[in-house]
Every structure is written in structure tokens, then in C-alpha cells.
């Protein structure tokens with residue numbers, strides 16, 4: 001493709017409405033993209049659900065909730081659920097959103113465009129909420145789809161009609177043949193059981209999510225661009241296979257996202273000082289993103305494994321990470337590990353991963369976490385939980401070979417000895433870290449670098465050989 005980021009920027013319109021899927025792993029990259037666009041002189045109106053808007057505002061240290069420091073308007077519309085209803089039930093949430101949000105979004109755009117402000121002439125919507133693209137098309141506004149995970153998974157979704165034709169799944173997304181699908185050589189082989197819709201909730205939720213995905217895939221046809229938070233160098237086979245997907249990543253917010261609106265929990269930055277006191281490349285960073293839930297048995301096993309490892313560790317334990325309300329730790333645990341273990345409820349993850357004392361990332365393999373670990377040259381221990389995380393694990397372990405998987409026992413538990421052994425194996429063999437450092441170069445040299453015309457010319461004039469692109 002001869003399209004580049006400059007073409008996209010030139011095509012863009014002055015006032016953009018950005019609308020993410022209402023989940024942490026979607027809001028963060030959409031905010032990073034918005035900040036990037038604001039830096040290019042565009043105005044961005046960022047639409048959260050009311051529920052998430054409040055969480056984001058509460059997580060900000062200074063309670064500023066309507067405009068970020070960099071001129072992004074934060075607004076919100078209802079998600080269709082009542083206050084007490086379970087937003088972790090993705091089927092319930094998805095159906096409520098689909099029912100209520102398109103109308104609310106249309107009203108919002110009409111209201112803004114009826115006022116004195118610059119009119120919204122472009123909507124950037126998460127690919128996962130195709131209805132927002134449909135609203136844009138209906139209102140004759142330019143539409144851009146933004147996919148916040150790997151190109152491989154989007155390519156698989158774009159291929160759903162073919163999977164149905166070939167009898168691999170039925171019209172409900174139910175898997176008919178158990179096999180591994182490789183769309184093209186060098187792409188990760190995805191087991192049918194790991195298809196993104198087959199790994200979300202119970203059977204009812206899976207069917208709802210599948211139909212929703214099918215509709216969102218159709219809606220992409222109205223989009224002028226399909227952006228993806230990934231880099232060509234990370235997924236050359238996927239981007240060659242699906243050239244309509246346009247890589248703009250990794251969009252790493254790091255310092256820019258500091259204290260800015262996007263986190264659902266307040267970041268505990270005290271762990272950075274603790275990291276300062278640790279030896280270089282010594283700490284295991286353990287975090288499972290925003291959604292993963294552990295049962296009590298598995299939580300205990302992980303806690304004991306970290307103790308058994310005898311290495312320093314920083315572990316993110318979200319207030320809602322276990323399915324129990326009582327204290328989830330083994331008795332006396334906090335005291336026993338106090339000298340070398342730190343638990344925080346939400347970390348400034350991008351800064352943590354960039355810290356020189358981190359040795360490896362024990363991760364649930366969410367796509368953002370994957371990109372953040374890669375961009376800092378870290379090897380992984382993979383503990384996927386749901387959705388696309390199994391494909392990301394396959395990228396990490398089978399394609400890039402910068403990580404290890406855990407084996408579960410016959411009751412579906414990863415035992416403490418298994419965890420300790422894999423930590424030792426990963427950190428005992430230089431090869432994983434060496435490959436991860438190389439991959440970091442691939443990840444970050446693929447970042448699209450945009451200068452002003454003025455500085456672009458100055459920079460190229462200082463180059464000896466006239467190479468300017």
C-alpha cells in the first residue's frame with residue numbers, strides 16, 4: 001500500500017469525534033490516538049459511556065473531568081444499562097448499547113453541529129462498535145474504523161464469511177471443526193477453540209458477540225480507513241494478507257498519558273520509587289489487565305509461586321481481580337514477602353515496563369500489554385484469559401519466540417511449581433531477552449514519525465545522502 005500516515009492526516013477533518021468500545025483496553029489506545037491527532041492540530045471530542053466517564057474522572061488526581069490538558073473534549077452518553085446492572089456481562093452490555101447508543105450518538109452530534117463550535121465531520125469509531133460507523137454513514141459524516149488489537153485477529157474476523165462457507169463455523173459462530181487456522185504462512189495458527197468470539201463468556205454471550213461482530217464487520221465497508229494499533233514489522237504476514245488494514249502503531253502513550261484521562265483506576269506511582277531500589281533486570285512484573293478474574297485457588301497458587309521464586313516482584317492486584325470478597329492472600333503472606341514483593345491495585349504500567357529493573361512480564365497478553373512489553377524489549381510469561389489473548393500468546397511464543405506458555409493441570413489450574421519453573425526457564429536462558437530486545441527495535445522503528453513540514457525539511461537537509469522518507 002502506498003498510503004502512509006501523512007495521507008491519513010491530510011485526509012482528516014478538523015473536528016473529529018472519537019468513540020471507543022467502553023473497556024479499559026480500548027479507551028487507552030483511543031485516547032492515545034486522540035492525543036496524537038490533537039498534537040497535529042485537530043480538535044477531538046471523546047465520547048465515553050456515562051459510567052466510564054465517571055470512572056475516568058474519579059481516577060484523575062485533580063478531578064478535572066471535561067477537558068484533558070491537551071484540548072480533548074470529554075463527553076458522555078448512556079450505555080443503556082441501569083446503575084446496578086452487571087457491565088461485566090458483555091452480552092447484556094453489548095445488547096443494551098446497541099439499543100440505546102446509536103440514537104444517543106446521533107443526538108450528540110446533532111447538538112454539537114447545531115452549536116457555534118466547529119462541526120464534526122469525521123467519526124473515528126472502534127471497529128468493535130460498528131453501529132457508530134453506521135451512525136456516521138447515516139449522517140453523511142466521514143467514518144474511520146480503529147482496531148485496537150492485532151491485525152491477525154481483525155483479518156480473521158474479516159474472514160468470517162469464508163469460515164462459514166468452508167463449514168468451519170456455523171451461522172452462529174459455533175465451531176464445527178476443531179482445527180488450527182492459519183490464514184497465511186507466518187501468521188499465528190489460531191485454534192478454532194480460541195476464536196475471539198468463542199472465548200467470551202457462556203454460550204449465549206458467545207452467540208450475541210458473534211452476531212455483533214458480523215454486523216460490525218459489515219459496517220466497516222462504510223469506513224474510509226481501517227486503522228490498526230500494530231506495526232507492519234510485527235505482523236508482516238497479516239498486513240500482506242489483509243492490505244486494507246492500515247498499521248499506525250504501536251501507539252504508546254507513555255509520558256503523554258501520564259495523569260491524563262483514560263485510566264479507570266487511579267495509578268499508584270509509589271511503585272516506581274520501589275523499582276528504583278531494585279537491581280537492573282531483576283523484577284518480575286505481574287499484571288492481567290482490566291478484565292481478568294481469578295478464582296481463589298488459582299490466586300493462591302500464583303501468590304505462593306511468586307514467593308517460591310525468591311525474586312523481587314511487582315504484582316497488580318485489582319480490587320476486583322478475584323471472585324471472592326474476603327482477603328484473597330494466603331495467611332501471613334504480605335508480611336512474608338514484604339521485603340521483595342510489592343502489590344498495587346493499578347500501576348502506571350507503561351512507566352513500569354520502561355523501568356530498567358524489570359526483567360520480564362507475566363501477562364494476560366492483552367494486545368496493549370503485549371505492545372507495551374515488546375516496545376520495552378521484555379520477554380513474557382503468558383497467561384491468556386479470554387478473547388484475542390490466546391492469539392497474542394501464540395504470536396509471543398510461536399511466532400516471535402519471546403515468551404513461554406504455562407501448562408494447566410488436569411483440574412485446569414496452573415500450579416506454583418509450574419509457574420516457578422517457567423520463570424526460571426525464561427530468565428535462565430539469555431535467548432528470550434536477546435530476541436525481545438531485537439523485537440523492540442522492530443516495534444519502535446515502525447512507529448510513524450510525523451514532523452512539521454518545516455522541521456521535516458530541516459532534518460532531511462542535515463542528512464548526508466538525501467534520504468528523506
Ligand code: UDP
Pocket residue numbers: 023024025026028263287288289290291292316345346347348349350365366367368369370372
Ligand atoms: N494498565 C495499567 N495499569 C495496570 C494494568 C494495566 O495502566 O496496573 C493498562 C495497560 O498499560 C494497558 C491497559 O491497561 O494499556 C490494558 O489493556 P490490555 O489490552 O493489555 O488488556 P485488557 O484490560 O483489555 O484485558
